[in-house]
Amino acid sequence: MAMLEITGLNAGYGRAQVLFDLALRLERGEVAVLFGRNGAGKSTTLKAIMGLVRPASGAVSFAGQRIERLEPFEIARLGLGYVPEDRRIFTDLTVAENLEVGRRAPRPGVPQWTHERLFALFPNLAGLRERLGARMSGGEQKMLAIARTLMGNPAAILLDEPSEGIAPVIVRQITDTILELKRAGMSILLCEQNLRFARRVADRAYLIEKGHVREEALPA
Numbered sequence: 001m002a003m004l005e006i007t008g009l010n011a012g013y014g015r016a017q018v019l020f021d022l023a024l025r026l027e028r029g030e031v032a033v034l035f036g037r038n039g040a041g042k043s044t045t046l047k048a049i050m051g052l053v054r055p056a057s058g059a060v061s062f063a064g065q066r067i068e069r070l071e072p073f074e075i076a077r078l079g080l081g082y083v084p085e086d087r088r089i090f091t092d093l094t095v096a097e098n099l100e101v102g103r104r105a106p107r108p109g110v111p112q113w114t115h116e117r118l119f120a121l122f123p124n125l126a127g128l129r130e131r132l133g134a135r136m137s138g139g140e141q142k143m144l145a146i147a148r149t150l151m152g153n154p155a156a157i158l159l160d161e162p163s164e165g166i167a168p169v170i171v172r173q174i175t176d177t178i179l180e181l182k183r184a185g186m187s188i189l190l191c192e193q194n195l196r197f198a199r200r201v202a203d204r205a206y207l208i209e210k211g212h213v214r215e216e217a218l219p220a
Contacts (some may be wrong), residue, residue, distance in 0.1 A: 001028075002025045003022075003155065003187040004049070004060075004080075005059075005060075006025075006061075007058060008022075008023065008057060009048060009050075009058035009068075010058055011165075012054055013044075014155075017124070019211045020211045022045060029182065029186070031187075031189075031190070031202045033189075033201070033206070034189065034191045034192070035193070035195070035205050036191075036209055037193065041208050041210070043085060043160055045191070046191060049062075049067075051068075051070055051071055051072040051074075052156070054056050062075070079107055079155040079156065081152055084145075089144050091134060092133070094129065095131055101148065102149060102150075102152050104151070107153045110153055111153070111184045111186065118150060121177060121180060122173075122177065124173065125143055128147070136165050137167075139170030140169055142166055146174075155187065156186065156187035157181075157187075157188050158188075158189050159178075160191050162178070162197075163194045171194075175201055178190075178201045179200075198219055205219045
């Protein structure tokens with residue numbers, strides 16, 4: 001059974017349809033990348049999976065359960081995490097407080113995350129525990145957004161443009177983080193435009209263009 005399976009997904013904003021009969025799979029312990037240009041429908045795909053955009057039709061299954069009619073908080077409770085492109089951290093809270101906001105009870109069969117384990121995964125954050133989110137760089141905020149999502153002990157994560165607009169040294173650290181999460185058994189679906197980054201982390205690639213999946217292939 002796939003961790004995440006989407007079939008015949010149609011979605012958009014009002015009368016503007018963005019996704020057309022989209023289909024993809026994310027296997028357990030796999031990293032898959034949805035690759036395409038700006039405006040191709042990548043972010044809308046993640047939002048439709050997460051319930052932030054209501055699908056007009058189609059099916060979305062997570063761990064064998066249909067979720068396309070659930071609210072975002074219900075989907076999150078099932079163990080699907082989401083890191084938006086714009087990060088959405090709480091800028092008036094510290095790093096440690098942001099992590100506490102994301103805390104959820106442990107889930108059977110998935111990695112369990114604590115502050116200390118996350119600080120080991122993100123050494124940059126370890127020395128910033130009491131720093132306000134507003135005083136962090138874009139790359140540090142991206143790391144914090146991923147760490148906060150992990151505090152919910154998800155079984156899978158949706159990552160929107162993790163390498164976008166951040167320094168190359170931080171991109172390398174996020175690359176290492178994704179590979180470490182994969183080794184821990186995490187399933188990850190990410191949207192990307194950076195082909196070099198995607199090839200380093202992904203097991204499977206989907207090319208999306210104008211709301212259609214044009215090709216499924218190995219990243220190479």
